[in-house]
Amino acid sequence: MQSNRIRLGIVMKKIDWIIGIIAITAVLFVGSAFGKTDYCIQCHSEMDDSPKSPAVLIKSDIHYQRGLSCADCHGGDASKNDAEEAMSPKKGFVGKPSYRQIPNFCGRCHSDVEYMRKYEPKLRVDQLQLYWTSNHGKMLKKGDRRVAQCVSCHGVHNIKSIKNPQSPVNKINVPATCAKCHADKKYMHKYNIPTDQYAKYSRSVHGKLLLEKRDTSAPACNSCHGNHGATPPGLASISAACGECHGINRDLYNKSPHKEPWAELGYRQCVQCHDYHLIKELTDEDVGVGNNAVCIDCHDKGDGGYEAAFRIKASLDSLKYDIRIADSILAKAKKSGADVGELTFELGEASKGLIEARNRVHSFSPDVVGEVTSASMQKINIVIELGNDSLKALWHRKIGLILTSFLILLVAGLLYLKIRRVEKKK
Ligand code: HEC
Ligand code: HEC
Ligand code: HEC
Ligand code: HEC
Ligand code: HEC
Ligand code: HEC
Ligand code: HEC
Ligand code: HEC
Ligand code: HEC
Known part of the structure; x- marks a missing residue:
């Protein structure tokens, strides 16, 4: 009896919901039918209806889907059917932002906590701030026009939610998005850095897991470099970056006799033994004092590390x-x-x-x-x-x-x- 009544209650609630949804849809439908025409979209689509035209692309853009339009980014007056009036600087029209202007152009809304809270309270608002701390941001400020800014990674006029599998920054697509520049020798020739990150990463245990098995527990480039603060992790923060996922290894390392002396010597924590883009998967043979062991790269007969290596290997061997x-x-x-x-x-x-x-x-x-x-x-x-x-x-x-x-x-x-x-x- 009791449970029947509860069930009935749930059914009634569902009906309330359905009625509510129908009502809202109806209001929206009527609202849009009699709403003002967006002349920015109308004129621009008459002018150019190629698939690459902003007016066509915008339909799949998250901003448009959340009710924003051309004028919210570019300024101007969308209610005017006249080019000059609509795109008048007096109405705040800014036109096409330059490469250098784009971060602030996007960041105007995305770093405005109060504004963003109205749309999605959980969305982060630190992208712009982090961006200026990245190597990309620092070099953009100095006038470089090849480093990444918002549009290089997110696209423009068809910007997608990061959860959308088609977004260029959806986890699975991140390595290819970074590789667009970082694996292009010609594009990167004037910078003195390697262009092998993608090639190495995609052959590593991490890359195979993400790109071949589509297992998102593996790191993409941004898991180690940050989404917006892209820099090589500093010496001191490598174990923290790896430790996001390999927490036990990090904790043990931080209590180990390597921690302090390695920091002083400038050794690179996890990466000193495992490398980074092409991760070395070490085995029992890498422990101990055998020819293949990593320990004897630095330890010699008679020192504490050598003896420890020998004893650790012996314990593993006995157990096996x-x-x-x-x-x-x-x-x-x-x-x-x-x-x-x-x-x-x-x-x-x-x-x-x-x-x-x-x-x-x-x-x-x-x-x-x-x-x-x-x-x-x-x-x-x-x-x-x-x-x-x-x-x-x-x-x-x-x-x-x-x-x-x-x-x-x-x-x-x-x-x-x-x-x-x-x-x-x-
Ligand atoms: C009546 C037609 C018309 C209307 C309305 C209109 N535009 Fe334009 N828009 C144009 C034309 C024509 C151009 C120049 C095309 C070109 O140079 O490629 C242009 C260019 C632009 C550019 C590029 C400017 C640049 O610096 O290269 C932007 C951005 C733009 N419009 C945004 C808007 C926005 C936002 C609105 C609404 C507030 C709007 N337009 C309304 C016709 C229109
Ligand atoms: C989320 C912000 C945003 C919205 C919304 C937006 N734009 Fe843009 N638009 C930009 C940015 C950023 C650039 C510069 C892109 C670049 O330099 O690669 C740009 C460039 C342009 C350009 C010149 C370059 C090109 O792609 O031809 C035109 C024209 C343009 N926008 C028109 C529009 C129209 C029309 C709409 C509405 C249908 C619109 N934009 C909506 C951010 C936006
Ligand atoms: C080097 C590439 C890159 C650049 C440059 C970049 N982004 Fe992102 N962005 C990403 C990645 C990667 C993610 C998140 C992926 C994730 O969390 O799974 C992201 C996520 C976001 C999100 C979703 C919320 C969040 O922070 O996780 C917003 C909003 C965003 N970016 C805005 C911007 C703005 C604004 C700029 C320019 C100031 C910018 N991005 C520059 C790569 C970039
Ligand atoms: C006029 C304010 C405004 C401007 C300018 C703006 N955005 Fe947005 N952006 C928003 C709002 C609002 C949302 C929707 C938040 C939501 O509901 O998820 C959004 C969503 C996004 C998302 C999706 C975040 C997610 O949910 O995964 C990305 C990525 C993004 N914007 C990037 C950009 C980039 C890149 C630019 C510059 C080309 C830009 N935005 C310019 C207001 C703006
Ligand atoms: C539009 C091209 C472009 C894209 C896309 C891009 N980058 Fe870059 N990146 C550059 C350029 C150019 C530099 C400057 C090289 C330098 O620092 O000397 C750079 C620098 C860096 C650096 C600093 C390297 C160093 O040692 O100085 C890191 C780390 C980095 N990018 C990571 C990323 C990651 C991760 C992504 C993807 C989320 C990405 N980049 C996407 C062009 C790009
Ligand atoms: C598992 C973590 C991790 C992943 C995943 C990762 N990186 Fe790195 N990356 C590092 C570390 C650590 C360094 C710096 C090593 C040092 O300074 O000794 C680095 C250095 C770099 C540099 C500086 C130049 C160089 O090669 O040393 C660039 C550029 C870079 N990474 C881009 C990328 C790109 C692009 C991807 C994705 C294809 C990526 N990284 C994936 C950890 C990672
Ligand atoms: C975003 C999570 C994540 C980050 C960050 C990460 N890894 Fe991994 N790593 C994984 C996953 C998942 C696997 C595959 C599952 C496993 O074997 O633990 C893996 C596997 C490995 C393996 C092979 C394990 C084996 O069984 O032989 C090594 C070694 C490794 N990672 C080292 C590193 C190092 C070094 C860093 C930092 C430079 C790092 N990882 C950063 C998630 C991560
Ligand atoms: C002095 C060299 C050295 C350093 C530093 C080091 N490792 Fe290892 N790591 C090894 C060796 C050797 C093995 C193989 C152990 C075995 O199979 O007996 C290993 C195995 C692993 C494995 C696979 C086994 C497991 O624990 O799941 C992971 C993951 C790993 N290391 C991550 C890390 C991370 C993360 C760091 C930094 C916090 C790190 N390593 C620092 C030498 C090192
Ligand atoms: C990149 C060089 C390097 C590698 C590889 C390395 N060590 Fe060390 N280790 C050091 C340095 C430097 C110290 C601090 C100075 C010292 O005590 O020799 C140290 C100290 C130690 C100590 C403390 C010794 C004492 O007397 O207090 C132990 C134990 C140790 N290492 C074990 C190992 C083991 C086991 C391995 C292999 C899995 C290994 N180490 C790999 C460089 C290394």
């Missing part, structure tokens, strides 16, 4: 060795017909210690790594014991089976002889 032994015992037991489902599960759980240990390499401390490898090994040794027990139990059962079969055969034989003898006597 135990996992292999446990694996082979469980495989043997399974092949012989034992039920090892639960032990296999236990082994899987205990083996997760290896993932954590690889994480903990970033403490660069044998004790911190050893803590988790020892705990895992203890659990794995129990699995090994129980696995061996079940193998032994299998053997015992087999031997028992052979013995019983033998006894049965013996009794049957004796019985047979006995019967033969009785029959002979008869």
Whole structure:
């Protein structure tokens, strides 16, 4: 009864909503039918109706969709059907902004907190401010006309919400948008910086994840460089940039014995070992004092780091060795017909210690790594014991089976002889 009434209530609310929506649509429809003509759009579309004309493009622009139009950006009077009157500087008409003027032209609204709050209170209003701190902004101020400004990244007259998959700054499209300039050798020739960022990034674990698997948990260019403050992350902020996603590695690094001395020496935190656009995926072989290990790039026999590297590698190797032994015992037991489902599960759980240990390499401390490898090994040794027990139990059962079969055969034989003898006597 109670729930029926609640359901009825929900249905009534839905009906209220539907009526409301119909009413609003009707008002909007009537409003636009009798509303003023936007002569900017009308005249410009009569003048040029090519697909690239502002008057055509604007229909898919978020500003137009939110009720803004030509005059909101360019100024002028949209109610006048005369070019001179409509585009009169007296009516605030500014025409086409120059390359240098564009950031302030867009930022006029986008940095106005009160204005933007009326449309979308959650939208950030720091784009202009951040932009002037970026290398793009700083060089634009000095008169450079090749650096990016708002329109280079967002387009113009068909500006889309960043959530729209067609937006050039939708996460998946960001690398291609930056590459338009940064991968163009000719365009970038007068600047002394490489043009391989996109090529390297798209081959990296990050780039493949975003561009091929379309997995947006991977970073795009702006995840590390910021949306509007594009600069190379400074030495001190690299681990913070990577740590946005690799938080455990960051926290361990910040407590590690590398943090302070590396900062003094100007070493580049995560990037010193992993590089940046073409990320190096390091493995267990990179830990320790073997020929491939990164640790011996800087540490020599006899110093604290060398010994630590050796011990960390030993912990990882011991854990992996135990996992292999446990694996082979469980495989043997399974092949012989034992039920090892639960032990296999236990082994899987205990083996997760290896993932954590690889994480903990970033403490660069044998004790911190050893803590988790020892705990895992203890659990794995129990699995090994129980696995061996079940193998032994299998053997015992087999031997028992052979013995019983033998006894049965013996009794049957004796019985047979006995019967033969009785029959002979008869
Ligand atoms: C009656 C026709 C007409 C009306 C109305 C009109 N325009 Fe224009 N507009 C033109 C013509 C013609 C040009 C010059 C075309 C060219 O040079 O390519 C022009 C040029 C422009 C330019 C480019 C200026 C530059 O510096 O290159 C902008 C921006 C512009 N109009 C915006 C507007 C806006 C905003 C409105 C409404 C407030 C508007 N127009 C109303 C006809 C019109
Ligand atoms: C969100 C702000 C914005 C709105 C809305 C807008 N414009 Fe523009 N418009 C610009 C900017 C910025 C430029 C300069 C682009 C550049 O230099 O690449 C520009 C350039 C122009 C130009 C000259 C260059 C060209 O593309 O031909 C014309 C003409 C123009 N706008 C007309 C219009 C008309 C007509 C409308 C309405 C249909 C309109 N604009 C709406 C921002 C806007
Ligand atoms: C170098 C490229 C680039 C330039 C230059 C640029 N933007 Fe952006 N913009 C982006 C990217 C990338 C995003 C966000 C993507 C995200 O958050 O997923 C963005 C997001 C935005 C948003 C959505 C809200 C937000 O901040 O996340 C607005 C509004 C915006 N930009 C306005 C501007 C204005 C205004 C300018 C010029 C002052 C500008 N942008 C310059 C790349 C750029
Ligand atoms: C007249 C004020 C005004 C000007 C000038 C202006 N914008 Fe906007 N912009 C807005 C408003 C209002 C919205 C809609 C906010 C909403 O509802 O999401 C918006 C939305 C956007 C968005 C979409 C943000 C999102 O939701 O993802 C981008 C990107 C953007 N503007 C970029 C620009 C760029 C680039 C320029 C300069 C060419 C510019 N704007 C000029 C007022 C303005
Ligand atoms: C319109 C072309 C253009 C676009 C688009 C563009 N950039 Fe740039 N960018 C430049 C130019 C030119 C420089 C100046 C090179 C310099 O700093 O000497 C630059 C500088 C930089 C720098 C500073 C490099 C340094 O060491 O000085 C970074 C970082 C950067 N851009 C990142 C980005 C990112 C990230 C994007 C995309 C979100 C992007 N850029 C989009 C043209 C562009
Ligand atoms: C995982 C983080 C990350 C991503 C993703 C990333 N960068 Fe970088 N980028 C860096 C770091 C860190 C540096 C600076 C290294 C240094 O200063 O030693 C850098 C440097 C740069 C520079 C300066 C010149 C150079 O090559 O050293 C430019 C330009 C640049 N990045 C553009 C881009 C572009 C374009 C993309 C996307 C295709 C991108 N970055 C993706 C982290 C990243
Ligand atoms: C926006 C999130 C994000 C940022 C920022 C980021 N990464 Fe990643 N990274 C990922 C994701 C997602 C993966 C793939 C999943 C995984 O293996 O953890 C990954 C994978 C990796 C891997 C390979 C992991 C493996 O299993 O071998 C390394 C190494 C790496 N990132 C280092 C870095 C470094 C160094 C930086 C900073 C210069 C950085 N990442 C910045 C999200 C990020
Ligand atoms: C002194 C060199 C060094 C530095 C500095 C370093 N790493 Fe590593 N990193 C390694 C090695 C070696 C491995 C491989 C560990 C293994 O597989 O046993 C690794 C593995 C990784 C992995 C994959 C394993 C995991 O933890 O998920 C990620 C992600 C990673 N590093 C991110 C980072 C980040 C982020 C930073 C900076 C905060 C960083 N690294 C700093 C050497 C380094
Ligand atoms: C780019 C050079 C570099 C690399 C690569 C490097 N280290 Fe270091 N490490 C240093 C410097 C510099 C110090 C501080 C000076 C010192 O104690 O030797 C240091 C200190 C240490 C310390 C503290 C030593 C003490 O006596 O307090 C440990 C532990 C350590 N490193 C372990 C490692 C391990 C493990 C690796 C490999 C995963 C590694 N390091 C890779 C440069 C490096």
